[in-house]
Amino acid sequence: xxxxxxxxxxxxxxxxxxxxxxxYFQKAIRxxxxxxxYSEGFSPHMILSFAAPLGxxxxxxxxxxDMELTREMPTEEIRRRLDQEMVEGMRVLSxxxxxxxxxxxxxSLVAAADYRILFREGRQxxxxxKEKAAEFFAQESIVIWRKTKRSxxxxxxxxxxxxxxxxxxxxxxxxxxxxxSNLKPxxxxxxxxxxxxxxxxxxxxxxxxxxxxxxxxxxGNRVLKSLEDLGEExx
Numbered sequence: 023x024x025x026x027x028x029x030x031x032x033x034x035x036x037x038x039x040x041x042x043x044x045x046y047f048q049k050a051i052r053x054x055x056x057x058x059x060y061s062e063g064f065s066p067h068m069i070l071s072f073a074a075p076l077g078x079x080x081x082x083x084x085x086x087x088d089m090e091l092t093r094e095m096p097t098e099e100i101r102r103r104l105d106q107e108m109v110e111g112m113r114v115l116s117x118x119x120x121x122x123x124x125x126x127x128x129x130s131l132v133a134a135a136d137y138r139i140l141f142r143e144g145r146q147x148x149x150x151x152k153e154k155a156a157e158f159f160a161q162e163s164i165v166i167w168r169k170t171k172r173s174x175x176x177x178x179x180x181x182x183x184x185x186x187x188x189x190x191x192x193x194x195x196x197x198x199x200x201x202x203s204n205l206k207p208x209x210x211x212x213x214x215x216x217x218x219x220x221x222x223x224x225x226x227x228x229x230x231x232x233x234x235x236x237x238x239x240x241x242g243n244r245v246l247k248s249l250e251d252l253g254e255e256x257x
Contacts, residue, residue: 023091025100026253028116031082035111040075047087050107056100059090073249074132074199074234077206082231084136086249088120097256118253132200133237134184134246137207138230139193145226147218152188158217159186166213179205179213184244186210199234 031043038046048068051058060066069090076082091100097117105114141147158164161180168177182198182205193214197205207229215222236252239245 023094024088024120025091025097026086026088026118026120026249027101027104027114028118028250029085029087029108030113030115031076031085031111032113033081033111035109036079036081039078040072043076044070044072046112050104051089053107054103056089056103057092057095059092074135076231080229080231083115084231084233084248084250086234094256116250118250119256120253130201131236131238132234132249133198133202133244134196134235135199136194136196136232136235138189138232139195139207139211140228140230141191141193142226142228145223146191147215147220147222151218154218155186155188155193155214158214159183164213166209166216168209179209183210184246 031038047070051068059069061069071088073086073088076085097119101114101117104117108114163178164180164183165176165178167174168179182203183195184198185194185196187194193211195207195210197207197210199205211222211227233248235246235248237244238247238252
């Protein structure tokens with residue numbers, strides 16, 4: 023049984039890196055006494071696969087990993103047993119069985135993610151930034167200097183910003199994510215600050231990831247669906 027776990031990472035846990043999160047869940051799975059499947063060979067390990075590792079310092083309400091179980095179980099029982107082993111700042115939000123087929127490979131199909139920019143009190147951009155956010159998004163091209171492994175190069179990131187809007191006092195965006203084109207929200211914010219003619223301090227805002235999507239479209243047509251929605255509940 024292949025199971026997809028959705029979890030939240032909040033509070034002080036945002037400072038825990040990806041490798042430590044992997045080790046943390048390995049221990050939590052053992053404590054929850056879930057029938058986890060192991061690989062074969064001289065050094066067996068739990069069959070786990072995490073989607074789009076989160077950067078240190080970013081909170082999230084939509085993190086995912088897949089795991090293989092050796093037998094069928096109700097998905098709500100899986101969620102409950104695993105959530106009971108969580109520490110403060112970690113919550114297991116759902117468990118879904120992933121059917122065989124294309125959707126079972128969603129970890130490699132990650133294509134987009136939602137992010138919320140929460141400005142700290144008194145650190146918002148100057149007046150009028152909400153109206154200018156729409157102008158920024160309406161541009162046909164947003165060129166920035168983007169670092170690569172070997173150098174820096176000019177890159178037009180506008181095609182990678184799928185949606186962007188002001189929600190209350192926050193700035194929300196949906197951007198390209200994954201192995202093909204991965205756009206960090208911090209780069210979008212740097213470009214937005216330059217558009218405003220400002221330089222935002224590093225601690226001006228908190229980044230929160232809210233959802234991760236797979237692209238299930240065909241023939242170049244983008245059709246995004248959350249990794250959670252690709253699975254199904256089992257009673």
